[in-house]
Amino acid sequence: MENKYILGIDVGGTNIKAGLVDYRGEIKDFQSMPTHKEKGPVCILNSIIELIRSYQNKVLLTGIGIALPGSVNSQTGTCLYSPNLKWENIQISQRIKEATDLNVEIINDANAACLGEYFFGAGNKCGSLICLTIGTGIGSGFILDQKLFVGSSGFAPEAGHLVIKSDGPFCSCGGQGCLESFVSAPAIVRRTREKIERGTPTSLTSIENVNLEELTIKQIFEAAQLEDHLAKEIIMETKEYLSIGLANLVNIFNPQQIILGGGVIDIGNAILDGLEEKVKQSIYPTLRDPLKIENAMLGNQAGVVGAASLLLRPIKFIGMK
Numbered sequence: 001m002e003n004k005y006i007l008g009i010d011v012g013g014t015n016i017k018a019g020l021v022d023y024r025g026e027i028k029d030f031q032s033m034p035t036h037k038e039k040g041p042v043c044i045l046n047s048i049i050e051l052i053r054s055y056q057n058k059v060l061l062t063g064i065g066i067a068l069p070g071s072v073n074s075q076t077g078t079c080l081y082s083p084n085l086k087w088e089n090i091q092i093s094q095r096i097k098e099a100t101d102l103n104v105e106i107i108n109d110a111n112a113a114c115l116g117e118y119f120f121g122a123g124n125k126c127g128s129l130i131c132l133t134i135g136t137g138i139g140s141g142f143i144l145d146q147k148l149f150v151g152s153s154g155f156a157p158e159a160g161h162l163v164i165k166s167d168g169p170f171c172s173c174g175g176q177g178c179l180e181s182f183v184s185a186p187a188i189v190r191r192t193r194e195k196i197e198r199g200t201p202t203s204l205t206s207i208e209n210v211n212l213e214e215l216t217i218k219q220i221f222e223a224a225q226l227e228d229h230l231a232k233e234i235i236m237e238t239k240e241y242l243s244i245g246l247a248n249l250v251n252i253f254n255p256q257q258i259i260l261g262g263g264v265i266d267i268g269n270a271i272l273d274g275l276e277e278k279v280k281q282s283i284y285p286t287l288r289d290p291l292k293i294e295n296a297m298l299g300n301q302a303g304v305v306g307a308a309s310l311l312l313r314p315i316k317f318i319g320m321k
Helices: 041-056 093-100 109-120 185-197 217-225 229-253 275-282 299-312
Strands: 004-011 015-021 027-034 060-068 071-073 078-082 087-091 104-108 129-134 138-144 147-151 257-261 292-295 317-319
Touching: 004 041, 004 109, 004 299, 015 041, 015 299, 027 299, 041 060, 041 087, 041 093, 060 093, 060 109, 060 299, 071 104, 087 093, 093 104, 104 109, 104 299, 109 129, 109 138, 109 147, 109 257, 109 299, 129 229, 185 217, 185 229, 217 229, 229 257, 229 275, 275 292
Parallel strands: 004 060, 060 104, 129 257, 147 317, 257 292
Antiparallel strands: 004 015, 015 027, 071 078, 078 087, 129 138, 138 147
């Protein structure tokens, strides 16, 4: 067992991350390479196959787990639609299996991250948890009664598209007022820029070489640490919007734990500080205990470990697999 590995692969719009994962969920080798999505799915799949074969020459692989952004049919091994990759109805599992003679399982990347944290990260096998990854968008995965919730179509959950303000900004999904349109990294930058354009004073306009069109959340969070009033206001607003979304989820699903990760969370403690108390103030009183809100542990390797877990641990689903 010690010399056998699962290769976990997390395919993103920018990079493909891969790691050898042992039966304890520990990564023994990790690498990242550009996706080159502009070259199309055939080229990307060929690169993944070459990557797998390179590992086959070094170690004993017993299977491949692949995490993909977008709508994934795990039963047929097909990526039905991925706006990040610009893929539609691309068969994944069968082609890679034929090329490598290995068992291949695929899953949505947010669900993969959730499984990684559940089995080997902050979740510590908690029977009921919600995992949100907040970055360019919001990815979400739910474990309910020790099962991964995927809904009747197999594509749930989409917690980032909870509507928290009906007249809010338009979202990338086509809706309006979604949680993602308030608390994702682009949304935080957009709200900051809008306030600056309305004349709100801030030190951000005096930072050397800072172009407001290229403003980053890192710069906003750093300004807040330096007591910039606008930056602190933006972070408080972000925390308020996030707490509304989380409170709605808790009132519906009653999880024991909420795990938060991604670039917006990882940049510092500004969002997490006081968030649990804020959420508990807004939820039904009998649901407040034993709810805990915690930082994700696996960072950008969560998808790799979670994809590998498809072949490392028995996974039950709520809804269609």
